[in-house]
Amino acid sequence: MPEDLEGLKEQYLRCVRCGQCRSVCPVFEAVKNETATPRGKVFLAHLLATGEIKANTQVQAQLSRCLLCRSCSKECPSAIPVHQIVSAARAELVCRAPSPVKRMVFRHIWTRPRRLALAAGLTRQIQILGLDRLGLSLGLLPPGFALPGRLPRRAARATIPAITPAAGKTRLRVGYFLGCSTNFLFPGVAESTVAVLSRLGCEVVIPPELKCCGLPQLASGEADAAVNLASANSEVFRRLNVEAVVSDCASCTAALKESPEFAGIKVIELSELLLELLKEYNPGLQQITKPVTYHDPCHLSKAQGITAAPRELLRLICRDFREMDGASDCCGSGGTFALYHYQTSMAILDKKIAAIKKSEAEIVATSCPTCIMQIRHGLTGHGCEIDVVHTVELLERALGRET
Amino acid sequence: MDRQKLGAELKRIFPPERVLTSELERRMYSYDSSFMARFHSFVPDAVVLPQSTQEVSALLKLASQHRIPVIPRGAGSGETCGCLAVRGGIVVDLSAWDTIEEVDVANMQVFARPGVVHYKLNEHLAGFGLFFPPDPGSTRMCTVGGMVANNSSGLRAVKYGTTEQYVLGLEAVLPDGQVIQTGGANDCRALKNVSGLNLTKLFVGSEGVLGIITRIRLRVWPRPQARGMAMAVFSELELAPAAVLDVYQSGILPSGIEILDTSAIQAINMYKPEINLPSAEAILIFEVDGNPAGVAWEGQQIAEIVGRHAVSVEWATDPARMADLWRGRSVVAVAAARLRPDGSRIFAGEDISVPLSRVAETLRRIKELSRKHDVAVVNYGHIGDGNIHTAPVINLDSSAEVQRANALVDDIHRLAIAMGGSTTGEHGVGAVRNQYAVDEHGEAALVMKQLKETLDPLNIMNPGKLFPPEGGKDRA
Numbered sequence: 001m002p003e004d005l006e007g008l009k010e011q012y013l014r015c016v017r018c019g020q021c022r023s024v025c026p027v028f029e030a031v032k033n034e035t036a037t038p039r040g041k042v043f044l045a046h047l048l049a050t051g052e053i054k055a056n057t058q059v060q061a062q063l064s065r066c067l068l069c070r071s072c073s074k075e076c077p078s079a080i081p082v083h084q085i086v087s088a089a090r091a092e093l094v095c096r097a098p099s100p101v102k103r104m105v106f107r108h109i110w111t112r113p114r115r116l117a118l119a120a121g122l123t124r125q126i127q128i129l130g131l132d133r134l135g136l137s138l139g140l141l142p143p144g145f146a147l148p149g150r151l152p153r154r155a156a157r158a159t160i161p162a163i164t165p166a167a168g169k170t171r172l173r174v175g176y177f178l179g180c181s182t183n184f185l186f187p188g189v190a191e192s193t194v195a196v197l198s199r200l201g202c203e204v205v206i207p208p209e210l211k212c213c214g215l216p217q218l219a220s221g222e223a224d225a226a227v228n229l230a231s232a233n234s235e236v237f238r239r240l241n242v243e244a245v246v247s248d249c250a251s252c253t254a255a256l257k258e259s260p261e262f263a264g265i266k267v268i269e270l271s272e273l274l275l276e277l278l279k280e281y282n283p284g285l286q287q288i289t290k291p292v293t294y295h296d297p298c299h300l301s302k303a304q305g306i307t308a309a310p311r312e313l314l315r316l317i318c319r320d321f322r323e324m325d326g327a328s329d330c331c332g333s334g335g336t337f338a339l340y341h342y343q344t345s346m347a348i349l350d351k352k353i354a355a356i357k358k359s360e361a362e363i364v365a366t367s368c369p370t371c372i373m374q375i376r377h378g379l380t381g382h383g384c385e386i387d388v389v390h391t392v393e394l395l396e397r398a399l400g401r402e403t
Numbered sequence: 404m405d406r407q408k409l410g411a412e413l414k415r416i417f418p419p420e421r422v423l424t425s426e427l428e429r430r431m432y433s434y435d436s437s438f439m440a441r442f443h444s445f446v447p448d449a450v451v452l453p454q455s456t457q458e459v460s461a462l463l464k465l466a467s468q469h470r471i472p473v474i475p476r477g478a479g480s481g482e483t484c485g486c487l488a489v490r491g492g493i494v495v496d497l498s499a500w501d502t503i504e505e506v507d508v509a510n511m512q513v514f515a516r517p518g519v520v521h522y523k524l525n526e527h528l529a530g531f532g533l534f535f536p537p538d539p540g541s542t543r544m545c546t547v548g549g550m551v552a553n554n555s556s557g558l559r560a561v562k563y564g565t566t567e568q569y570v571l572g573l574e575a576v577l578p579d580g581q582v583i584q585t586g587g588a589n590d591c592r593a594l595k596n597v598s599g600l601n602l603t604k605l606f607v608g609s610e611g612v613l614g615i616i617t618r619i620r621l622r623v624w625p626r627p628q629a630r631g632m633a634m635a636v637f638s639e640l641e642l643a644p645a646a647v648l649d650v651y652q653s654g655i656l657p658s659g660i661e662i663l664d665t666s667a668i669q670a671i672n673m674y675k676p677e678i679n680l681p682s683a684e685a686i687l688i689f690e691v692d693g694n695p696a697g698v699a700w701e702g703q704q705i706a707e708i709v710g711r712h713a714v715s716v717e718w719a720t721d722p723a724r725m726a727d728l729w730r731g732r733s734v735v736a737v738a739a740a741r742l743r744p745d746g747s748r749i750f751a752g753e754d755i756s757v758p759l760s761r762v763a764e765t766l767r768r769i770k771e772l773s774r775k776h777d778v779a780v781v782n783y784g785h786i787g788d789g790n791i792h793t794a795p796v797i798n799l800d801s802s803a804e805v806q807r808a809n810a811l812v813d814d815i816h817r818l819a820i821a822m823g824g825s826t827t828g829e830h831g832v833g834a835v836r837n838q839y840a841v842d843e844h845g846e847a848a849l850v851m852k853q854l855k856e857t858l859d860p861l862n863i864m865n866p867g868k869l870f871p872p873e874g875g876k877d878r879a
Contacts, residue, residue, distance in 0.1 A: 013799055014740060014747055017436045019480040023520070023543035032499040033423065033452055034431045034479060043434060044427075058427045077737040 002223050005049045005088045012049070012085055014078045015042045021072035021082065026330040027065050030347035036065055038072035038082045045089035055096035063089050065341060067334030067348075068219055069298035087218055094221035106220045110180070110212055111229055117155065120184045124151040144339035147377050148185055156183045156190035157206070164194050164204040171201035171281075174273075175242035177233070178206050179213055179252035181369035189369060192396040193248040193270065199399055200277040207236045213247075213255040219335055230259040237265050244268045248392055250300035250368040251335070257304065269300065271310040271367060271391055278316060285398045291320040292394070293361035295352070295375060296328040297368035310367055310391055317398035324359040326351070333374035349378040356386060364388045404469050406448050413451055413493070416461045421499075423450040432494045435481045438751035438808075439835050441799065447474065447488035452496045456574060456582055456617045459495070463615065463863075464580035466493060472866050473578075475611040477517065477549025480541045482750040483833025485553065485610050489867040495615060497548050504618075506531050510592045512571060513621050517548025533623040536563035539829070540736065548616055553831040554608030558659040558732075559690070561787035563624075565829070567607040571596075574618035575606055578859040586620060594622060605854070610831055611865040613858050627692040630658075631702040631720040634728050635713040636683045640664065641763045643685040646712040647786055648759070650689070653708055655701050659690040660787030661732050664766055666742070667783040671731055674738035678731050683714065687786065688732055732783070739781035739794040746779070746796040751835065752812030755819035756790045756828030765822055769793055769815060776811040778804065790828035817842075832869050840871040 005012075021038035022028055028036045044062055047053040063086060072082045094103070109115045126132050127150050135141035156178055166172075174197060182190050197204045210233055214226030233256075237245055244266045247253045256267045278285075294314055301307045307328065314321050332338065332348030352375065356364055364375055364386060376388045404412070410424040423429060432450050434440045448471070453459045466473045472492025479486055479498075488494055501518035508531050515524060521535075522542040528534050538557040539545055545555065551573070556565035571594065572586025585602040587593060606613060637643045647660055663671070663686045672680055680686060687709070691701040698720070706718045719725050739748040757765045766782055769791075773780040784791040793815055797804040816826045816836065820843055826836045840848040852870050856862075 010745070016748060016750060017434050017440070017479075018541065019436065019478050019544040020541075022478055022480075023522075033450075033496060035423070035428050037431075040431045043431065047430070053427070053430075058425060062427060077734070078740065079737075 002091075002218060002226070003084060003088060004223075005045060005085075005092050008045075008081075008085050008088050009049065011080050012042050012046050015039060015046075015080050016078065017043070018077065020075055020077055024071040024075045026069065026071065026332060026348045027067060027344060030344045031065070035062060038066070041066060041086050041089070042080065042082055045085045048089055048092055055093045060093050060097070060099075063093065065344070067298070067330055067332065067337050069330040069334060070302040071298070071330060074302050087221070087223070090219070090221035091223045092221075102220055103222070106217050106222050107225050110216055111225055113211055116180065116212070120151060120155065124153075127151060142339055143342045144345070147338055148373055149376075151184060152187050154187065156187035157208070159187065160190060160194055160206060162206050162208055164198050166201045166203050167198045168201060170203045171277075172244065173203045173205065173242050175237050175240055175245040176204050176206050177210065177213065177245055177247035177249075177252055177256060179247055179249040179369070180216075181373070182249055185373060186369050186390070189248055189372075189390045189393060192390065192393045193246075196274065196392050196396050196399065197246070200274065200281060200283070202277070205240055205242055207240060209236055213249075213252040214259065215251050215255040216335055218255070227261070230255075230261040234259070234261040234265060244273065246270045246273055248367065248369075248390060250297040250304070251370065254299040254303035269304060269306050269309065271313050272306065274392070274395060275309050275313045278313070283399060285317050286400045287319045288317055288363070288394055288398060289319050290362040291322055291360060292318040292363045292365055293322050293324045293356060293359045294327060294391075295324070295331060295356075295364055295366040295371060297366055297371045298328075298330050300367055301328045310365075313391060313395065314365055317395060322359055322361055324355040324361065326355050329355070331371050331374045331378075333370045335370060338374065345374075346378070349374060353378040353382050353384070357382070357384060362386060363394070365391045365394055367391050404471065409449055409471070409493075412465055413449055413462070416458055416465065417451050417453070421452040421454070423452075432476070432479070432496070433487065435479045435484060435486055436750055437482045437484050437833070437835060438749040438812075439484050440487060441749075442805070443489075445484065445487040445489050447494040448491050450494045450496055452499045453617075454500050456576065459576045459615050459617055460580040460582055462493070462495065463576055463578055466863050467579050467861055470861055470863060472863055473615070474865050475548070475552065475615050477546035477552070478520070478541070478544045480545050481549065481553065481833065482753060482830045483835045485831055485833035485865075485868060486549075487834070489834050492863075492866075497615075498546050501546070503527055506533070506623075507592060508533070511594065511623055512592065513623050515547055515619050515621065517546060517551075517616055517619065519547050521545050521547060521550060528623055529626060532626050534626045535569060535621055535623050537566045537569065538563075540733070547619055547621070551607055551616055551619055552609065552611055554829070556829045558661060558785060560785060560790070560829070561660055562656050562658040562692075567604060569622045570603055570607050570619065571622050572620040573603055573606050573616050575614045575616050577614045578861065578864050582617075608831070610833060610869050612855055612869050613864060627694075629695040629698040629720070630690065630692045630725065631698045631718065632691075632725045632728050633689040633702060633705050633709065633716055633718045635687045635689070635709045635716045636681050637685040637687070637712065638683060638714050640684045640766060642712040643687050644759065644762045644786065646687065646709045649708050649712070650705055653704060655691070655704055657689045657701070657705070657787065658692045659688075660785070661688045662686070662762075662784060662786035663688075663732065663735060664782040666779070666781045667735050667739070670738040670742050670781050671735055673741040674734060675730075678727070678734075680731055681715070686731075687713075688728055735781065735783045736792070736794065739796055742779050742781060742796045743798075745798045745800075747799045748781070748794045748796050749799075749808060751795065751808065752815035753792055753794060754790070754827045754830040755793070755815060755824060756788070757819055757822040757824035759789045761822045761824070762786055762789055762791065765791060765818065765824075768818055772811055772814050772818065776807045776814070778807050778811045780811070785828070788828070789824065834868050837869055837871055840869070
């Protein structure tokens with residue numbers, strides 16, 4: 001079970017409120033007042049824990065203004081895990097004053113694959129009928145609803161077989177954690193992941209009974225639901241007897257790595273595994289000629305500390321790889337953050353878009369489906385014809401057609 | 404005026420999104436980084452976020468009319484409750500007003516609004532080959548407005564001095580709403596100016612008790628091309644100041660000289676074992692900057708001179724190695740808490756300044772006081788200018804320890820005055836050191852108060868700070 005507020009007491013008491021977190025928090029940079037600072041949220045959590053403030057919608061609103069991007073946790077001179085404190089404070093709020101709608105979504109729908117698939121199907125029907133656009137134009141739906149764009153006709157799980165054999169000799173049997181965003185929003189990314197892994201000698205297993213990784217639940221204060229999911233998922237992988245578990249979603253990978261239920265299961269970040277396989281088997285690679293830049297997903301660079309592997313991979317396959325300014329700055333997506341705080345999210349995104357434009361890259365690669373969604377939304381909004389892809393999709397192109 | 408009415412009045416001056424009145428929003432302005440703010444909740448009646456001088460002027464007219472306290476605030480990174488509404492009132496958060504208006508390269512100066520963050524200013528100036536030399540440890544969040552109001556400095560004050568040396572002029576709004584330009588009206592861009600009383604210097608370090616600074620004209624310097632660092636290890640504390648004196652005597656002025664004592668070395672090694680500092684009574688870190696040839700020569704000289712006193716000296720110009728050495732110094736403020744598992748480092752009595760000749764003696768006395776009050780203390784600081792940072796480490800949950808810490812802090816402040824020093828070298832007075840004003844300044848403290856009364860007869864500007872409280876010691 002993740003620490004509750006009481007369990008984190010020693011951590012939040014250590015906060016000296018120096019304000020160093022002001023220098024890195026993307027939400028603060030957009031909102032520009034103290035109510036949005038990480039130290040302010042730690043302060044709120046403290047007040048909530050001591051009972052000095054009551055759980056109410058205002059507190060909820062303040063605490064919801066966090067992307068859980070961990071920029072502050074990484075920067076904090078006192079090494080305070082602000083993201084854990086915010087999650088625990090949200091759990092405390094859910095416990096004291098639950099919101100029925102959110103509870104329904106995160107606890108009763110998102111945790112059950114069939115219900116989630118139904119909800120996605122329903123969303124697609126609504127989109128086909130144009131009701132979403134109507135709802136958006138009438139202001140009945142928050143503008144963040146437009147972010148995912150039209151959902152693909154078929155989810156990845158519906159088309160990709162449960163077991164894909166290695167293209168040649170089987171060198172590794174991997175469990176592929178096909179996360180919710182990739183499944184419903186980017187089935188093409190899932191196809192690339194499976195194809196690339198198979199090409200590089202992996203037997204790829206996608207257990208049909210897999211559920212959500214638990215991160216959306218943790219972020220929305222449903223910590224026990226997150227634990228149940230992790231526990232169910234880890235059991236699935238234990239039964240399968242795979243040598244490693246990978247995911248093309250940085251957030252899912254981080255959630256699995258950090259979950260105590262996954263202790264003993266080898267979770268490898270996709271780009272690290274791919275790089276290892278590429279070096280080992282040295283396949284022919286066709287160079288991508290268009291200029292490519294890379295956006296660090298927070299759950300990869302800050303949560304997992306991985307920044308080198310994806311770049312090394314991209315340098316292997318791109319003739320013109322170039323860094324953008326602030327590559328590891330958050331894009332403002334933060335899971336469902338943009339749904340609640342669309343304007344703030346877009347203000348954060350604008351900075352990212354400006355950096356991408358300045359880089360003059362024609363392709364942006366990244367390793368997180370929600371970052372792809374967010375950055376595409378921003379580029380479209382700015383009228384830029386710059387492609388946003390998952391790194392694994394580029395690698396698939398570089399590997400060329402199977403011969 | 405009740406809060407609701409105040410909110411409505413403020414919204415006639417500011418757009419509604421720049422007026423914060425809900426209890427929760429106001430609470431977020433009840434703290435800074437001080438120890439005192441952990442035990443007192445100074446919740447303001449309202450918070451405003453100005454974006455123009457006119458707004459500030461209108462605000463002060465309103466506040467004067469109704470005699471409402473006004474408290475300017477930068478990033479809220481201070482250690483003295485300086486930006487807190489200890490007597491209620493309106494907090495003016497200037498940190499969002501962060502425009503760098505002009506870099507006048509030909510005249511070596513920059514014009515900035517108060518909310519510009521220090522490192523962002525220097526990042527911008529670097530593009531012109533310039534820099535603003537004072538370098539507080541809070542560079543990544545503190546604002547230049549806050550720096551001017553507190554006359555901040557930092558590690559490199561040894562060579563570059565404090566903020567006051569760089570402030571050429573200010574636009575300030577007086578408590579009655581009148582706007583003045585100090586350092587010459589009519590867009591004065593002179594670097595030297597001795598005409599009239601120096602109101603600029605009066606405002607620098609005035610901690611918001613005279614008015615609100617709304618625009619700053621700063622002198623900037625050419626950026627040094629090279630940097631080098633030396634770390635020296637001493638078996639006896641007293642040898643360290645002796646080595647510093649010898650370096651000065653040899654005609655070298657390092658940009659910074661930092662000291663870590665046994666407790667700091669121990670804390671750093673516990674926090675980041677990989678830094679692996681040698682155990683010693685003291686470690687000194689020298690930094691020199693300038694042109695490459697000069698830096699190399701000075702580094703060699705320092706290594707030789709300091710080597711006569713030290714157990715070992717290491718000289719580095721490699722950026723990675725310099726970063727390593729500097730890391731030892733930079734993590735100490737935080738590492739201090741590692742001295743005990745349930746410990747928190749507190750910012751109180753943390754900034755005394757003593758004569759160079761008495762640094763070693765002061766450090767020994769602080770150790771005695773630490774034993775007397777049974778409170779662990781980590782010592783480090785800018786030995787090059789006698790500014791010592793003491794970091795008491797206590798369990799915040801224990802009221803007995805909090806009480807002992809307060810007694811220790813009082814003794815440390817009094818020790819500084821007894822040593823011929825000051826209770827604060829760079830952090831300021833605020834509401835945590837104002838009780839020492841008369842002890843430290845004597846009759847001059849009363850003249851300060853008269854000046855304040857002349858400029859702010861209604862006492863609306865940041866009341867409860869800087870000046871000794873009426874009727875003896877009250878904590879705000």
